[in-house]
Amino acid sequence: MxxxxxxxxxxxxxxxxxxxxxxxxxxxxxxxxxxxxxxxxxxxxxxxxxxxxNGKDELLLAVAQFEADRVLEDQQPHLGRLDSWESWQRWRDAVVERYERQGEHCPLGSLFLQVGRSRPGARAIVTELMRQWQQQLAQGMLALQAKDLVSPELDVDRTAAALLAGIQGGVTMMMSTGDSTHLKAALDTGLDYLRARATGSGDV
Amino acid sequence: MxxxxxxxxxxxxxxxxxxxxxxxxxxxxxxxxxxxxxxxxxxxxxxxxxxxxNGKDELLLAVAQFEADRVLEDQQPHLGRLDSWESWQRWRDAVVERYERQGEHCPLGSLFLQVGRSRPGARAIVTELMRQWQQQLAQGMLALQAKDLVSPELDVDRTAAALLAGIQGGVTMMMSTGDSTHLKAALDTGLDYLRARATGSGDV
DNA sequence: CGAAAAATGGACCGGCAAGTCCAGAAAGCT
DNA sequence: AGCTTTCTGGACTTGCCGGTCCATTTTTCG
Incomplete structure (x- = not known):
């Protein structure tokens, strides 16, 4: 094709x-x-x-891939170097800025719903994006652990999954409400969660 | 009409x-x-x-309202009585169960995107649903504070916003991936966050 | 240069689905 | 009962939009 x-x-x-x-x-x-x-x-x-x-579907799929690629790109170079508290903060700011600029339009969300169920292609694109995203977050948490900044007992996978979910939800809510309160809350609470597990900080 | x-x-x-x-x-x-x-x-x-x-749009709007009403209903009576650790846990289980049963279909998400931008009505429905939902979560956290189970320093509004965002994102991800890992992670991490601020627990 | 392949323009087609219309049945009212 | 209002069935219209087709131009390459 x-x-x-x-x-x-x-x-x-x-x-x-x-x-x-x-x-x-x-x-x-x-x-x-x-x-x-x-x-x-x-x-x-x-x-x-x-x-x-193959017509419209194929074009929409290409656009979906195009948009998906941008999502992670736009978070670089921060997302790739989450190895200090400062870099996590910079990444957080980059995410907020990116989505505030994008405004009320979630290209992937809607594309997914359109092509979604029928074509497995769309699902694959979204799934793969999420997998990579979460993997990079987890890697960042591992980096903190390796540098002994965060307790080795932190459940990295679960925390990364929760953080990613928070971001997705925050973006979703931006689409309906038009403001980024929820996105920021999710990010900041997530970072709080990590900081509370900083080595030498509180228990749990 | x-x-x-x-x-x-x-x-x-x-x-x-x-x-x-x-x-x-x-x-x-x-x-x-x-x-x-x-x-x-x-x-x-x-x-x-x-x-x-007014045709299809009006019907879709009515369906959206119908679905929105069910969302909160299905979380009762737990959502209305979040005044102990056990009740939070029961609520968490109810949410997971509800969405696992619902499967890969988010009626509101897609309805919003369809009627979305044009009709302000759809936006109002979603916004109002989210407002009520978040308000009930916040009220539950206040109840914990009132019972002296959680530190009075907890930022209730921000935490409720983050938890709600996590749920939304978790549900969104269920739609693409088909499994509830992220929803559970968001809920459990959110509850962890609260428990870590239990009176007599760690600092922060 | 000249043939083949790729790229482009745009008229045209066909189906589908939203919305219209009116006739007729059922239900309410006094 | 008899008149009005509500409810129902379904044929019909209409416009839009995805997709097709072919003629023409431009590029490639030996």
């Missing part, structure tokens, strides 16, 4: 994906037609189907 | 809402047509528009 041979072709394909991502963020999947994407990207119907022979 | 005068009419309207809720859970909003709802509920097109003159 989508055999792209020339540089021009590759550029067009990328333009379509990026433009589609924009439109989808603005209008949501439910209200976006191929014509919207076509006009935004300055392409024709035949181009859309040339690069995505 | 929807002036229902007779008992028969009221019954039909209720049948439509409940049947629609079923179909929507099974198929998702994106793949549900009025005809699906019509056939499931044994009604005719004109009945649908008789009870919901």
């Amino acid at each position: 989508a055999q792209v041979a020339t540089a021009k072709g590759r550029a067009t394909r990328a333009r379509i994906v990026e433009g589609a991502a924009e439109v989808l963020r603005e209008q949501g999947v439910a209200f976006t037609t191929l014509d919207d994407i076509r006009s935004r990207t300055g392409t024709s119907k035949s181009q859309l189907f040339h690069y995505f022979p | 929807a002036q229902v005068a007779t008992a028969k009419g009221r019954a039909t309207r209720a049948r439509i809402v409940e049947g629609a809720a079923e179909v929507l859970r099974e198929q998702g909003v994106a793949f549900t047509t009025l005809d699906d709802i019509r056939s499931r509920t044994g009604t005719s097109k004109s009945q649908l528009f008789h009870y919901f003159p």
Whole structure:
């Protein structure tokens, strides 16, 4: 599928994906037609189907992958170096900033719901994103343990899972309420949880 | 809108809402047509528009309200009596059980995304649900404080917000991954957070 | 240069699903 | 009973939007 041979072709394909991502963020999947994407990207119907022979679903899937890649990228380099209290704090700030900038649109959430159940592809993209995300959080906690900053008794996997859930929920709530209170609360409470298990701190 | 005068009419309207809720859970909003709802509920097109003159959007909104009401109901009586460690634990079990039973379908999440942006009504329903939910959690924490089970220094509002975010995220992740690990992790970590602030426990 | 392959434009088609309409049955009211 | 209101059935219309098709242009490459 989508055999792209020339540089021009590759550029067009990328333009379509990026433009589609924009439109989808603005209008949501439910209200976006191929014509919207076509006009935004300055392409024709035949181009859309040339690069995505399986039609809308395939295009949406490509956009989902595109967005998923950005999610982790936008948290770098902090997410990759969670080995001190300061770096965790910087990462926290980066996450808040990224989602406050993104505003009320969760491109992946809606894309998942649209393509979701039927196509296993969408599910795979989201699952894989979450797996990597959580894995990096866990790795950061292990780094704290290795540096003897956090008790070795901390259940890293469970804590990482809870933190990730808090972020997801915080972002979800931003979509409905429009403000980032819950996201911040989840992040800060999660960091508190870690700090309370700092070596030399309280028990439990 | 929807002036229902007779008992028969009221019954039909209720049948439509409940049947629609079923179909929507099974198929998702994106793949549900009025005809699906019509056939499931044994009604005719004109009945649908008789009870919901503004068409599909109005019906979806009614379903959203219906589902929202159930969310808190299903957590009772536990959610209303969070005044001991045991009751918090029972509530936690009730939440896990409810969502495990519900499986991979988040009726509100998808409804919100569909009707979402355009109609302010959907947003209001979700916002109000979240407000009440969080308020009840906060009240439970205050109860613990009043009984001198938890430090009075606990930031109740922030903690309740974080816990709610964790639940939302946990449920979201259940939709993609199909298992309740994250929901449990969020709940258990949240309860840990409270217990770590039990009177006579560690510092912070 | 010239043939083949890739890229593009845009008219057109067809189906589906939301919404309309009206006739007729049932229920309420006095 | 008889009149009004509510409720119901289902045929019909309508517009939108995903997808098809083919002609034309541009690029690649020997």
